[in-house]
Amino acid sequence: xxxxxxxxxxxxxxxxxxxxxxxxxxxxxxxxxxxxxxxxxxxxxxxxxxxxxxxxxxxxxxxxxxxxxxxxxxxxxxxxxxxxxxxxxxxxxxxxxxxxxxxxxxxxxxxx
Amino acid sequence: xxxxxxxxxxxxxxxxxxxxxxxxxxxxxxxxxxxxxxxxxxxxxxxxxxxxxxxxxxxxxxxxxxxxxxxxxxxxxxxxxxxxxxxxxxxxxxxxxxxxxxxxxxxxxxxxxx
Numbered sequence: 732x733x734x735x736x737x738x739x740x741x742x743x744x745x746x747x748x749x750x751x752x753x754x755x756x757x758x759x760x761x762x763x764x765x766x767x768x769x770x771x772x773x774x775x776x777x778x779x780x781x782x783x784x785x786x787x788x789x790x791x792x793x794x795x796x797x798x799x800x801x802x803x804x805x806x807x808x809x810x811x812x813x814x815x816x817x818x819x820x821x822x823x824x825x826x827x828x829x830x831x832x833x834x835x836x837x838x839x840x841x842x843x
Numbered sequence: 844x845x846x847x848x849x850x851x852x853x854x855x856x857x858x859x860x861x862x863x864x865x866x867x868x869x870x871x872x873x874x875x876x877x878x879x880x881x882x883x884x885x886x887x888x889x890x891x892x893x894x895x896x897x898x899x900x901x902x903x904x905x906x907x908x909x910x911x912x913x914x915x916x917x918x919x920x921x922x923x924x925x926x927x928x929x930x931x932x933x934x935x936x937x938x939x940x941x942x943x944x945x946x947x948x949x950x951x952x953x954x955x956x957x
Contacts, residue, residue, distance in 0.1 A: 764945050768884075773933060773950040817884055830899055831876075831935075831946055833886040 735834035737820050742840045749807040751837045753820030758801065760822040765794065765805045768817045768836070777805075777818075807839075815841045846870050847949040849934050855955045856924055864919045864952045866934030873938075874898075875917040876946065877909060880931040892917055924956045 734756045743749045755763065761782050766774040780787045780794045780803070787794045793806040807814055817836040824832045847868045856862050868875065876899075877889040891899035892911040906922045921928060931953050935946040 762945075766945075766948075774886075774935075774946075774948040776945040776947070779945055819886065830888050830891060832888070836884045836886075838884075 735820055735822055735832055737818075737834035737837045739835060740838050740840070742842065743810050745810060745812060745841055745843050747810055749810045749814070749839055749841075751805045751807075751818050751820075751839065753803040753805075753834055755801050755803065755820070755822045757822055757824050757832075758798075760824070762823050763794075763796065763803050764821040764831070765792075765803075766819040766821060766833075768819065770816075774819065810839075810841050812841050812843075815839055847934055847936055847947050849932075849949040849952050851952060852950065853953050853955075855957065858924055858926060858956055860924050861920070861922045862924060862954070863921070864932055864934075864954075866917045866919070866949060868915055868934075868936040868947070870936055870938075870947060872936035872947070873914050874936060875911065875914070876935040876937070877917065877919050878933040878935060878948075880933060880951070882930070886933070890917075890919075921954075924954075926956050929954055929956045 737753045762779050764779040765777045767777050768774050778789050780796050791808045795804045817838050819836045820834040821831050823829050849866045874893045876891045878886050880886050889903050890909040894914050895911045908920045911917045931951045933951045934949040937946045
């Protein structure tokens with residue numbers, strides 16, 4: 732079925748690392764994504780990972796993929812107050828026409 | 844140089860009215876989508892068009908009718924608005940039907956039904 736799960740809240744201190752976790756259901760997903768939504772704004776594509784990769788690094792962002800457990804994580808190094816936002820995990824669900832299925836979003840709060 | 848633009852940004856209307864939201868993309872993408880984000884921030888796909896053809900039609904009341912005059916435009920018309928229709932509606936587009944490079948989203952239309 733179509734289901735992407737995330738924890739709803741994460742609070743970290745400025746300068747620490749943040750790790751946001753996600754589990755997904757469609758084992759045939761070829762791409763998995765992380766989107767960021769700031770208050771009152773649309774969704775911004777942060778990064779994506781192809782299913783034949785275990786890890787992808789992009790500046791402060793590190794994505795880890797465990798296909799066996801269908802687990803995806805996003806690590807933000809040196810978290811800043813500007814990183815405070817909702818982070819959505821998403822998979823392309825391949826049942827019928829491909830469509831992007833989102834998790835409920837993790838609200839990241841960064842405090843001094 | 845807005846990639847995916849929606850109008851209006853805010854829409855406040857009374858129950859029972861009919862309203863439309865417009866979306867345009869200048870990315871040359873051939874697939875467009877409508878998503879609904881509820882008050883708990885949960886995002887759910889409503890419709891998808893590929894080259895003006897409806898390819899995804901989720902379980903959405905038939906008061907919602909999408910229209911795609913060409914592959915750069917996807918509008919959403921809502922009849923007989925209800926309180927439960929209040930949400931943020933996002934338009935998106937992708938380069939291919941598979942969306943392998945992710946979707947590009949508009950900034951959303953906040954609909955409030957009173």
